[in-house]
Amino acid sequence: MAAPPVALPNVTLSYGPMLIGVFVNMILYxxxxxxxxxxxxxxxxxxxWMRVFVGFLFFVETANTALDMYMMYQPLILEYGQKPVFFPDAFMTEPLIIVLVSMPIQLFFAWRIYQLTKSVWVPILIVLLGLASFAGGVWTTVMIRVLRKFAKKPLLHAPALLWFLTSCVADVLITISLVLTLSKKKTGFSATDSVVDKIIRATIQTGLITAVFSIMDVICFMVFPHYAINFVWDLALSKLYTNCLLSTLNARHKLNSASHASTYQHQRNFVMSPIRSGSNGKQESFIDTAPGPTLTFEQRPRDLEYGVHMTKVVERVEDPISQHHGRGNYAQ
Known part of the structure; x- marks a missing residue:
């Protein structure tokens, strides 16, 4: 008589969320x-240094993708049918890689905020939060190596919360600081202000994505301490950070083109508007345009803001006919 089939362990709430997180990670890669x-x-x-920094992120993310694939290959193929007692061997690299990506990016945005505001207080706070998050990620890595078992996952709460919460606060602070700073850079010209609005929208979208994933990671980690549901959000975090940074850097060319186009159209309309009747009875246009309030997005060797370069411009129009008759001049 054949032996009855052995029931396979239920891995739906252990390896299932991890597999979904790896799928999202690979799509983002x-x-x-x-x-x-x-x-x-x-x-x-x-x-x-900026190009080397991007290369470093690409190298780390490539290693992360390969390790994540092996992380799921081990329990689902090599250890198929075994009860999910231990974390996969490659899992301990996950928090370390996330903070190796997130912390330098947070420091980069802190530096960018300093270049825009020339104030050190908010950047220093972001740097401290980023370093605390890095420490929490390293601590979590060590604890995973020590604990190893899924059943001991609640013992990861202290290091994981230090990692998640400080990173989340840093992301929110970066987003709020950039939005407030860029809002103050508006010039009053619709052409340039529309470009500023585009940057603000992009800042909110990219900053809040990482913050939302971090918050959901914390919530699922605390509400379901004995399950791996939080890894749906956790395993995608490093790719989100890198993609958000690259999308910000790559948007400069498009914003630069939009800025030049809108500025050209504004100047064209501005030149055609000041019309006066000359002494010969014909309509004449007199304009003297000097540098004035505008916003440019340029790639300059010393463009410290990497895509957010503010230039003050003053536009002035003088009417020599009205000046001749003692009526002075007018300015737009």
Missing amino acids: GVLLTQILTYYTVYKADAL
Whole structure:
């Protein structure tokens, strides 16, 4: 008589969320490849350190994708049918890689905020939060190696909360700071202000994505301590950080084109508007345009803001006919 089949363990709430997280991670890696290609093709004039930084992120993310694939191959193929007692061996690399990506990006945005505001207080706070998040990620990595078992996952609460919460607060602070700073850069000209609005919308969208994933990671981690549901959000975090940074860098070319187009149209309409009747009875236009309030997005060797370069411009129009008759001049 044949032996009855052995019931396989239920891994739905352990390896299931991890597998979904790896799927999302790999999809975002495909998006990242496109972003990387665009960056190195279009922005060849960027500073060497910036191009090296992007290369470092690409190397780390490629390693992360390979390790995540092996992380799921081990329990689902090599250890098929075994009860999910231990974390996969490659899982301990996950928090370390996430903070190796998130912390430098947060420091980059802190530096960018400093360049825009020339104030050190908010950037220093972001730096401290980023370093605390890095410490929490390293602590979590060590604890995973020590604990190893799914059943001991609640013991990861302290290091994981230090990692998640400080990173989440840093992301929200970066988003709020950039939005408030850029809002103050508006000039009153609809052409340039529309470009500022586009940057603000992009800042909110990219900043809140990482914040939402971090918050959901914390919530699922606390509400379901004995299950792996939080890994749906956790395993995609590093790719989100890198894609958000690359999307910000790659948007400069498009914003630059939009800024020049809108500025050209504004100046064209401005030149055609001041019409006066000359002494010979014909309508004449007199304009003297000097540098004035506008917003430009340029790739300059010393463009410290990497895509957000503010230039003050003053537009002035003088009517020599009205000046001749003692009526002075007018300014737009």
